[in-house]
Amino acid sequence: MNSSSPQNNPHLLQQLMQRVGFSSFRALGQAAGVSEKQIRRLRRGEVAQIRLETLLKLSQVLQVSIAELLEIFIPSKDQSREGKPQNSQLTYELENLRQEYNRLQQQLLQQKQALQQEFQQSSLQVLESLLLQLPTAAYTAQQNPQVPAVKLLPLLKPLERLLQEWGIEAIAEVGSEVVYDPQQHQLMEGFAEAGDLVRVRYTGYRQGDKLLYRAKVSPLSHH
CATH class of the missing domain: 2.30.22 (Nucleotide Exchange Factor Grpe; Chain A, domain 2)
Incomplete structure (x- = not known):
C-alpha cells in the first residue's frame, strides 16, 4: 500500500483490518489494547499525535511493521490534503517519531544480544567441568585403551543437569x-x-x- 491523503485513511485501515479478520474499529482497539480515541486519530492521519507504544500495539495486531504503518497513514511528503505544503511542526513531530522508532529498534536489538550472551554464559557455567575435562579424558582414553569408559560417566553429570533445567527428558x-x-x-x-x-x-x-x-x-x- 502507498501513502495516502487523510480522507482515505479510514478505507486503508479497513483494508488492513479485513486482512486480519477485524470487522469493526472497536474490535481492533480491544485486540490492541488501545482507546477508540487513538483509533480515531489513526483514521484521521494524526499519526504524530499517537504514542509510539500505541503504534507498536496496532502494528502487531494488524500484522504490519510500524514502518509500513507510518508510510500508509502519514500524508504525502510534498502536500497535504488541500494541496498545500505540509505543516512544518507536523513534519518535525513525524521525524521525531521515526527517530524514536529507530532508537527503540536498536535498543531491542541490543537487549536481544545481551540476553543471548547471558544465556550462553549461564549454559557454559553449567557445562564448565564437561568442557574442561572431557577433551583431556578423551585424549587419555586414546593413549590408554585399557582405561575403563565408565570413568567418563561422571563428566556427563553437568549435561544431565542442564537438560533437567531446560525441562528436556x-x-x-x-x-x-x-x-x-x-x-x-x-x-x-x-x-x-x-x-x-x-x-x-x-x-x-x-x-x-x-x-x-x-x-x-x-x-x-x-x-
Missing part, C-alpha cells in the same frame, strides 16, 4: 526394550510395526509435549 534409556511407536522412534534397520518390541540404540528427547529428537531403535530380531 530422554524418551527411553539406551539398551531398553520398548514398544515401537513411529511418532517417537526411528528405525535404524529392518522392519517393525507399531506395537512391536524394539531396542533403543540412541535415545531421543522431548521438552514437555514437544518432540525434539526421535529415539533410534532396531527390531529385537536383529540382536
Whole structure:
C-alpha cells in the first residue's frame, strides 16, 4: 500500500483490518489494547499525535511493521490534503517519531544480544567441568585403551543437569526394550510395526509435549 491523503485513511485501515479478520474499529482497539480515541486519530492521519507504544500495539495486531504503518497513514511528503505544503511542526513531530522508532529498534536489538550472551554464559557455567575435562579424558582414553569408559560417566553429570533445567527428558534409556511407536522412534534397520518390541540404540528427547529428537531403535530380531 502507498501513502495516502487523510480522507482515505479510514478505507486503508479497513483494508488492513479485513486482512486480519477485524470487522469493526472497536474490535481492533480491544485486540490492541488501545482507546477508540487513538483509533480515531489513526483514521484521521494524526499519526504524530499517537504514542509510539500505541503504534507498536496496532502494528502487531494488524500484522504490519510500524514502518509500513507510518508510510500508509502519514500524508504525502510534498502536500497535504488541500494541496498545500505540509505543516512544518507536523513534519518535525513525524521525524521525531521515526527517530524514536529507530532508537527503540536498536535498543531491542541490543537487549536481544545481551540476553543471548547471558544465556550462553549461564549454559557454559553449567557445562564448565564437561568442557574442561572431557577433551583431556578423551585424549587419555586414546593413549590408554585399557582405561575403563565408565570413568567418563561422571563428566556427563553437568549435561544431565542442564537438560533437567531446560525441562528436556530422554524418551527411553539406551539398551531398553520398548514398544515401537513411529511418532517417537526411528528405525535404524529392518522392519517393525507399531506395537512391536524394539531396542533403543540412541535415545531421543522431548521438552514437555514437544518432540525434539526421535529415539533410534532396531527390531529385537536383529540382536
